[in-house]
Amino acid sequence: MPDHRDGSGKVKRKLRVRQAQTVLPFGVGAILDVQGESFVAAGIESWPRQKTAITSERLATRLGVQGFFAAPPTLNDRYDQSDHPGVPYVRFPGWLFCGSCRAMVRFLRENEKPGEPPVCTSCAAAPRLTPMRFVRICPDGHLDDVDWWYWAHSQLPAELRSSCSESKDAWKARRLSFRVADRASGLEALSVRCGATRADGKPCAAERDLLDILGPRGGRCSGGNPWQRRKENATCGQQTHIVQRTAGNVYYPVVYSALDIPQSRRTPTPGAGRRRGRARPSVLADPAGCTRDGSSRCLPRHDQGRHRRRRQPHRSTRR
Ligand SMILES: [Zn+2]
Numbered sequence: 498m499p500d501h502r503d504g505s506g507k508v509k510r511k512l513r514v515r516q517a518q519t520v521l522p523f524g525v526g527a528i529l530d531v532q533g534e535s536f537v538a539a540g541i542e543s544w545p546r547q548k549t550a551i552t553s554e555r556l557a558t559r560l561g562v563q564g565f566f567a568a569p570p571t572l573n574d575r576y577d578q579s580d581h582p583g584v585p586y587v588r589f590p591g592w593l594f595c596g597s598c599r600a601m602v603r604f605l606r607e608n609e610k611p612g613e614p615p616v617c618t619s620c621a622a623a624p625r626l627t628p629m630r631f632v633r634i635c636p637d638g639h640l641d642d643v644d645w646w647y648w649a650h651s652q653l654p655a656e657l658r659s660s661c662s663e664s665k666d667a668w669k670a671r672r673l674s675f676r677v678a679d680r681a682s683g684l685e686a687l688s689v690r691c692g693a694t695r696a697d698g699k700p701c702a703a704e705r706d707l708l709d710i711l712g713p714r715g716g717r718c719s720g721g722n723p724w725q726r727r728k729e730n731a732t733c734g735q736q737t738h739i740v741q742r743t744a745g746n747v748y749y750p751v752v753y754s755a756l757d758i759p760q761s762r763r764t765p766t767p768g769a770g771r772r773r774g775r776a777r778p779s780v781l782a783d784p785a786g787c788t789r790d791g792s793s794r795c796l797p798r799h800d801q802g803r804h805r806r807r808r809q810p811h812r813s814t815r816r
C-alpha cells in the first residue's frame with residue numbers, strides 16, 4: 498500500500514495484511530517482511546475482544562475445541578487509532594541496526610510511533626533502521642531474538658564478560674554495533690562489537706564475527722514468543738537454533754481445512770440433479786472425516802501438501 502499524509506502533512510506509511518492472509522501465509526507465529534520492516538503475527542490471545550465467530554460444529558468436534566474466530570478486520574484506514582479491531586502484528590526481531598552508523602538498537606514497544614518506521618536517532622539524516630537477519634527458534638515452536646550482547650562476548654572468559662558495563666541489561670544493550678568488513682565476504686565479514694567500558698575503565702571491545710552463527714548456538718530456550726510477556730513463558734529449556742528469519746525452515750504451521758456446503762432447500766429440476774450429483778461434496782470426503790447426513794457437510798482434512806509437521810491446531814512448530 499502506498500504511503501499517505503496525515504493531517505499535518507507528514508508522510509505516514511501504511512502496512513496492511515489481507516484477512517485471508519492472517520490464516521496463510523501470515524498466521525500466528527509467522528514472520529512478515531514488508532517495506533523493509535519485519536513483524537510476527539501475535540497469538541489469538543492478543544486479538545481484540547471484538548471478533549467474528551465462525552460456526553463449524555463438526556470441525557470443532559474433530560479438533561476438540563469449542564469454536565472458531567475469524568481475524569477481526571479493520572473497518573477503515575485509521576490504523577493508528579487504539580480502538581480499531583485489526584489483528585496485532587508485533588515488531589520482530591526487536592534488534593535493528595543503522596546501515597549508516599552501524600549502531601544496533603533494541604527497539605522496544607514503547608518506542609513505536611503509529612505510521613512511522615523506526616529511524617536512527619544518532620544520525621542527522623535519521624535513516625530507517627533495518628531488522629537483524631537472524632533469530633532463535635526451538636523445536637517446540639518458540640521464537641526469540643538472538644542474544645547479541647552474549648554473542649559479542651561469548652569468546653571471552655566469564656570474569657571479563659561480567660565486567661562489561663552492559664552485562665546487567667544485556668537484552669537491551671546500547672553500545673553494540675553491527676560491523677561489516679571491507680576485505681571479506683559472507684558471514685565472516687559481519688561481526689557484532691561492544692563499545693561499552695569494563696569495570697576498570699578500559700574499553701570492552703568484545704567482538705565476534707558471524708561465520709559460525711547458524712545452527713544450535715543460541716543457548717537454552719526461554720519458552721516465550723515475541724508478543725508474550727516474560728511471565729507468560731512456558732518451561733522449555735531446549736537447545737535453540739539460530740536461523741535466518743526468512744529461511745524456509747522457520748515456520749511450519751499446523752493446518753486443518755474444512756469445507757462447509759449448506760444443503761439446498763430447492764427441489765432439484767430434472768437433469769439438474771444429475772449434474773449436482775456429480776458435484777456432491779461427499780465425493781471429496783475424507784473417509785475418516787464427517788458423515789454425510791445433516792444439514793451441512795463438513796469435510797475436515799489435514800493439509801498434506803505444504804506443511805510436514807503438525808501437532809495441534811493453532812500452534813506452529815519450528816526447527
Ligand atoms: Zn545511524
Ligand SMILES: [Zn+2]
Pocket residue numbers: 650661662663691692693694701702703
Ligand atoms: Zn562489552
Ligand SMILES: [Zn+2]
Pocket residue numbers: 635636637638639718719720721733734735
Ligand atoms: Zn522452546
